[in-house]
Amino acid sequence: MASLQDIKRRIGSTKKTRQITSAMQMVSTAKLSQIQRSTTGYHEYAYRLKAVVSHLIEAHVLDNVDASHLPMVAKRPVKKTGLLIVTSDRGLVGSYNANIIKKTNALMKEQNLTPENTVILAIGGNGADFYKKRGFTVALEHRGISDVPTFNEVRKVLKTVISLYEAEAFDSLHLVYNHFINRLQADQRNVQLLPLTREVVEEAKMEEGEDGRDQSFKTSSAYDSEPDTTTVLNVVLPQYIQSLVFEALLDAKTAEHAASSTAMSSATDSADDLISTLGLQYNRARQSQITTEITEITGGMVALE
Structure with a gap:
């Protein structure tokens, strides 16, 4: 059995850990409220x-454009696939990165x-480190995203993602991230x-549940482009992709x-349980020690009579 001093030391250590996890829980909760606002x-x-891009698709605007002047819509044989994954830079987030x-x-x-x-295109250190160790090519690695990201903060990253596709570093791109429920x-x-x-576009709408949103925003299915369709799409489509990625990043940060x-709430609860268990163990050990001391004193008095 552990000594009273060892048990007391473990109780003290666990209480300090509990203070840390409790403080971290409050900080994370405050960050969550901030990013949601x-x-x-x-x-x-x-x-x-x-909605605008969806209506452009419905109006068949993309059907007649010259793909050579609009690389984002050009279908190429898929020799390489790009995976844009969003993870955290640190641990202590439960199964967030593992999922x-x-x-x-x-x-x-x-x-x-x-x-x-x-x-691999990695936003967050955990994903980059994981796939680097397994021999994957990490063409983009961005760490240090702030707790409440701004578009200007990640603008360069978003442009790099599109530039890599246009340079044929990969022929299709998938985004994997945690959606906050x-x-x-x-x-x-x-x-x-x-x-x-x-x-x-339709798959992205279904994945994000856009069909259940307010349908009061309507757009005509007929479009006149000035100066021309390709020039307009070369502005709108990169904004659309950047919007999808940035919104996913905000969603992932919220999650x-x-x-x-x-995770910190669970750690705090576990610390409370351990402190309670150790306290009970300490009291039993102390009671046993007192009983032993009383027995020794009684035995000594009997020996003197």
């Missing part, structure tokens, strides 16, 4: 932009992807981004803060 407006903007890795590996298995025909639940999503086709809050 800050991103409402952008979600509405992203929805409107996706993304699992979802990404399932996609790889489904499409027979290997280190030879796959290019509530404080206790997240859903791992896989959305194909490029090449941009009717099927890809990350929720996961961190939940």
Whole structure:
């Protein structure tokens, strides 16, 4: 049995750990509330932009454009597949990163992807480190995303993603990230981004549940382009892809803060349980020690009589 001093030391150590996890839980909860307040407006903007692109697709605007002047809609033989994965830079977020890795590996298995025909684009250190160790090419690695990301902060990353596709570093692009549902639940999503086709746009809408949104925003199915359709699409389509990625990043960051809050709450509860168990163990050991001391004193008095 551990000595009273050892038990007392473990109780003290566990109480200090509990203070840390409790503080981290409060910080993560505050960050979660902050990002939820800050991103409402952008979600509405992203929805409107996706509605415009969806109507462009419905109006068959993309059907007659010259793909050589609009690389984002050009279908190429898929020699390499790009996977844009969003993870956290740090741990202490429960199964947040493990779920993304699992979802990404399932996609790889489904499409027979290997280190030879796959290019990883990683936002967050966990994903980059995981696939680097397994021999995958990491063409983009971005760490240090702030707790409440801004578009200007990641603008360069988003442009790089599109530039790599246009330079044929990969021939199709999938986005894998955690979608925030509530404080206790997240859903791992896989959305194909490029090449941009009717099927890809419709799949993105279905994945994100856009059909249930307010349908008061309507757009005509007929379009007149000035100066010309290709020039307009070369502006609108990159904004659309950037919007999808940035919105997913905000969603993933929200899920990350929720996961961190939940993990720290569980750690705090576990510390409370351990402190209670150790306290009971300490009291029993102390009682046993007192009983032994009383027995020794009584034995000594009997010996003196």
